[in-house]
Amino acid sequence: MKRAVILLASMLVVAGCGLGNGDTADGDVAAGAECEPGQVDGDLNLYIWSEYIDPDLITGFEGELGVNVTETFYDSNETMLAQIDAGGAAYDLVVPSDYMVETMIDADLLIPLDGDALSNLGNLDPDFTNPPFDPDGAYSVAYQWGTTGLGFSYDIVPDPAELSWGLIFDPEMGAAAAGKIQMLNDERETLGAALKYLGYSLNSTSEEEIAEAAQLIKDAKDRIATFDSDAYDNLLISGETLIGHGYSGNWFTAFDAADAWDEFGYGIPKEGGTAWVDTMAIPTTAEHVCTAHAFINFLLDAENGAALTNFNYYASPNAAAEEFILPEILEDPAIYPPPDVIANLEFIAGVGDAATLYADAFVEAKS
């Protein structure tokens, strides 16, 4: 609900700000900066999700380059977009998710990155250098990535290899966990799951396919206890749900904390799921472009990239970092899925005008 509200807000801002923002969007700033690796031009204003970065990395960067980092936190991509688009605050570095990068590029809100300043760029896994939302990675560098799949109790899913979206959408299979199923309150993720189950792409722009997916959710609604994006891991661990739909990293921190790996598992259903990637990008309103580049380069360092993953339990797009990542994370197929599973994953890409189709279909399916 809240996300929908903020989405509306950001659309209002985007619609209303054409006037005020025009000068920054196509101004000289977008011509790109020229910075040396490690060059700084002032303190860094970092705009990121709460507790997404290891505080020690921030102190490390401050010490190494002699600048201060001011952190500001946002709760959704849409909030961040609204603020950047309005242009009232000079954030130097933001952390948008995949689909948001595309939106921001289209709106001329990001500056092209200066490859010369990113001497560690070679550390990036080739899978992330040319993502569909930002061809050639001209505007963004992958920060962390993960998957969206199902957390489950072994009582319901004895064999993770047999994990299927049918546990939610198939009336017969779903009967086992009826009333104890949670799905994300997110139109792209939840409709995407239904689309995958039906064998379609989760970036489908076909009205019929989206309607079919919505109907599937509507039919399954009696078995779904709640659409929740915030506390689903707690619901599973406390036994209120048996199957939950959610982001990889959240499940792991929760299982780890509850010391409950024997009881619960996480996996990507055999029909496929979502891969998401959060990125680092520099808005056109940034005032310290070189420091922002230096920060990106700092996190692309092998040991720093590993420290990030060891802190937040999300997979690192930094291939060179792997030797420093805790073995328990690296060997976990749920964090670093095997190649055949990876082949079944899709990024959520921008769908243009079909975005409203998704929003409407989801509201309709839930009602």
Add this chain to the structure above:
Amino acid sequence: MTGREGTATGGWVDRVLGINGWFVFLFLYAPIMVLVLYSFSGDRNVGTWGGFSMEWYERMFANDALMRSLRNSLVVALISTVVSTVLGTAAAIALERYRRWATRGAFDALMYLPVIIPDVTMAVMLLMWFTTIGWSLSLNTIMLSHIAFNISFVAIVVRARLANMDPALDEAAADLYANRWRTFRRVTLPVIMPGVMGGALLALTLSLDDVVVTSLVQGPGATTLPVYVFGLIKRDVTPEINAVSTLMLAASMVLVMVSLVLQRRGESEQTR
């Protein structure tokens, strides 16, 4: 209390009301008790008891970003409450006592706008206003925004109290040669004080838990506690948040106690 008196007189209505009272208390305070309880839990999951532990309080104080958000929240809440209470009370008096100014009707209608307008619209309006006039977003813009929506709430609460106040009291004061300021200070303000306090507490609450407006008008380093908590979705909400909430709860209880004590003292002085 009503319940006990009810039993004494044997009235079943009193008894039912008493039971209802307890249910209301239970409904209001049980969730808070649970929140406080789990702030002392040794388990990382909110809602799983892991034995008594002060771990989350230690972590909370060591978490710089969280502490800064808490401080931002408190600064914004206190300043916006004080300013909006003064302005809101003044607006209420202007509307209720001085009925003959030209744009009064329009002002009256506009006063209700921030109350009925959806949060998002308010947030977008403020964000666009600040950027249009070229202000950079910061803690100040959060404060101004909170003052902007709080004035109306304070004014409405104070007006309700003013409407019930006998205008003859003011006239009596004037008859006794009190000037306007003395009339306000010694007669009007004491009578409407509960309304002013109520308005102030409402403003404080609204400011402390606002997310939608704040998240759009915040500037670098100005994240408030509620925005921080909502931003935790990449990680996990841990009992650290319970610990912060417990601390704030304790602080607000002290605040209410102090204001009750002050009010009592004021009343006993008046009767003397």
